[in-house]
Amino acid sequence: MEERTIMETLKAPFQPSEIEWRVQSATRNQNGVRLLVVPYITARGIMDRLDAILGAQWTSTFQQMKIAGKEGFGCSLSIKIGDEWITRTDGAEVSDIESIKGGHSNALKRAAVQWGVGRYLYDLPKFWVPLKDRGNNYVNGKFKISGKDEYLKGGFDDPQLPKEFLPADFKYSNSQGNSQQQQSQQPPQRPSQGKPSGQQPSASNQPPASQGTDPKLAVTQLLTDLQVKREHVEHLFHRAIGQKMTVGQATTEQLRELYKALYPVRTYLNFCHQAGLSMEKALYFAQITVREPLNEPHNLFFKMNKSIADRTIEMIKEDMAQQQPA
Structure with a gap:
């Protein structure tokens, strides 16, 4: 893979489902508690991307450091480009929790940023975002609000990212996208007492246009999104x-064949994520249309084509519509 393609793929945005959020601070106004949340990528997510793009052509080493009385770890992240190994280094202090493991993870994340991974964040x-009773992120801790320590417990939902920070083929539903400005710039509003809008997540099964899209970049991003480990890539090509x-x-035509086979799975899983379905629920619905037991997302590979993905999505939409209050 050429250097330019490697760098572009490393820098590509992650799927929203791969981004984690943590609370940086909290404040309170007439509408309740609101939280300042910041995004991050886990060390595992970074390693999965490196594996998907580079296979065995990357390595990391760690060095324990002590600077100005503070202990930490340095990480040297090396990538083979052509015939040359290139190394970029960064470091982090030891973590308060699992100091060695946490220190290694934080150092790796910082070194990966040197290569562009997650730098856009x-x-x-x-x-x-508003603190709610429940959400897909858990809050349970002490925060300083108006100069006083206050214990907060509850949850918050993932913020919706601006278009320029999303993968090219990812799209939020209209109802999710419209809430973006409110989440990032305005104080939280009290829940509406009116009826739900009835809007449902959208889904697109159209792959990116072949013209102007680097097939290697597109397939690498697809494999990363589906969390395919590098040792399984050859097997997937064999199946395709x-x-x-x-x-x-792979040639351009071979890459397109693999992309065509796996793209409906990503489309379906993206839809389920936008709809707020758990993976267990997503597999439950897929079992009905695929007509065989499914235990893991990769069980969908080469079983869920575009037609099956469309039928399953329509079935979920109908189920959601039936659950809406009259």
Whole structure:
């Protein structure tokens, strides 16, 4: 893979489902408590991306450091580009929880930023979200509000990211996208007492246009989104085209065949994520249309084509509509 393609793929935005959020601070106004939340990528997410793009052509080493009385770890992240190994280094203090493991993870994340992985997260606007009774992120801790320590317990939902910080083929539903400005710039509003709008997540099964899209970049991003481990890539090519190979070895036509086979799965899983369905629920609905037991997302590979994905999505929409109050 060429250096330019490697760098572009490393810098590509992550799927929203791969981004974690933590509370940085809290405040209170007439509408209740609101939280300033910041995004981050886990060390595992970074390693999965490196595996998907580079296979075995990357390595990391760690060095324990002590600077100005503070202990920490340095991480040297090396990537093979062409015939040359190139190393970029950064470091982090030891973690308060699992100091060695946490220190290694934080150092790896910082070193990965040197290669562009997740660097775009630093350019995101500030996100203020309301503290709710429940959400897909848990809050349970002490925060300083108006100069006083206050114990907060509850949850918050993931903020919706601006379009320029999303993968090219990812789209929020209209109802989710419209809440973006409220979450990032305005104080939280009290829940509406009116009827739900009835809007449902949208889904697109149209792959990116072949013209102007680097097939290697598109397939690498697809494999990353589906969390395919590098040791499984050759097997997927074998299932798709009857030959074992890596992304770097495949021709444009072979890459398109693999993309065509796996793209409906990502479309379906993205829809389920936008709809707020758990993976267990997503697999439950898929079992009905695929007509066989499904225990893991990868069980959908080469079983869920575009037609099956469309039917399953329509079935979920109908189920959601039936659950809406009259």
